[in-house]
Amino acid sequence: MSLLRLGVVIVTMGTRPRELEALLTSVEVQQAPATRVILVGNAAPLTDMKFADNVTTVPLEENLGCPGGRNVGLRMLSDSGDVDVVIELDDDGLLVADDVFSTVRRLFAADPQLGIVGFRVADEQGHTERRWVPRLRARDPLRGGLVTSFLGGGHAFSMSMLNQVGLWPAEFFFGHEESDLAWRALDNDWKILYEPKLVLQHPATSPDRHAVYYRYTARNRVWLARRRLPVLLVPVYLCVWILLTMARTRSMSGIKAWWGGFFEGVREPCGLRKPMRWRTVLRMSRLGRPPIL
Known part of the structure; x- marks a missing residue:
């Protein structure tokens, strides 16, 4: 059985160059390499940085919002036909372990009905805020399992799931686009898994x-x-x-x-x-x- 092929989509407005560079480095050192990395510039030219050979930059003249920008990258990966699972990451996030992608690949390979895997988001001290845990009983962020939602900052999608239920609701621009996509996935009998072992380090900012x-x-x-x-x-x-x-x-x-x-x-x-x-x-x-x- 061939290994699932991984793609990555990152959307940036070009305002966090140091954080973005660190994130891309953490993507490059993953044990399971990504076939393609799509970096979408939401009204950002992306001309002031050097990127790895597998990074495709897509500068947009207009800010399409987070869901609209991500859709640009997702369509490119879908059209390429060489990606089975896509991982989306906030541009100010950081993968603190090098086995994140290999774990993602293993999880999707083990369950064909798995549509979405949500990462655990933690700040620089390893603390996960309650609003970052995708369940009502959020006291224990280390308790994984099947859930009804996921965080937009770090997650992975089955490309088969996206092809069936559709992409992000671009018209939302900002806010609740995760719920719209999650509800569509659940209504089409896909599973959403919260896996706290997959950690995306992210600043503890207020929405x-x-x-x-x-x-x-x-x-x-x-x-x-x-x-x-x-x-x-x-x-x-x-x-x-x-x-x-x-x-x-x-x-x-x-x-x-x-x-x-x-x-x-x-x-x-x-x-x-x-x-x-x-x-x-x-x-x-x-x-x-x-x-x-």
Whole structure:
């Protein structure tokens, strides 16, 4: 049996050159080498660095957002036909071990229904924040297993899964694109595995450092519900998150931006609606996270 071929996609805006160089070095020293590495510059020329021979740079004139930029790389790997599993990494992340890719390859080879493998994200001291653990009971970040979501910072996809369920929702631009893709994968009977042994070191930054965080978070949450949930669950999901957001948000400007994004999500087209089956709702509930939280 031939070994699965690995590809890598990294999206950058060119604002973290030292971190990106370190990440690419950690990719190069992996025991299982990547067949192709696609580096997408979101409105970044990528002319000030030298890259390994297997790195293809794709400078974009326009910032397509994280999901849109990743889709550019994923389409290139799909069109090449020589990649079975694709690994996506944040440009300020770092692979601290050299066996990450070989472990990824082993996991996908062992289970043909495995669609997504999520990495454990940890800061420079090895600490994993609760929001980085893809389950509700997040006290133990070292407990792996099947889950209903994954972190965008470090993960791996089966190319067969992507070919069936589709790519990232580029229109989301920033926020909740992982949930949209994860829900589609689950609804097509693919598995999502959280594997804490696969570590991506990442700075412990706050998501609300982005100026558009509150607006896009609210808008995309509404779009997610409209696109993927059975009609009976849409108001339940949105009411739950309205209550949680109002309880957690301390910034009045943040609350104002959130409500602006919420009503934008209600008014604006959300894309093709294809709600998940009730069987998938039950499956997610059994995995510990029903699609209302």
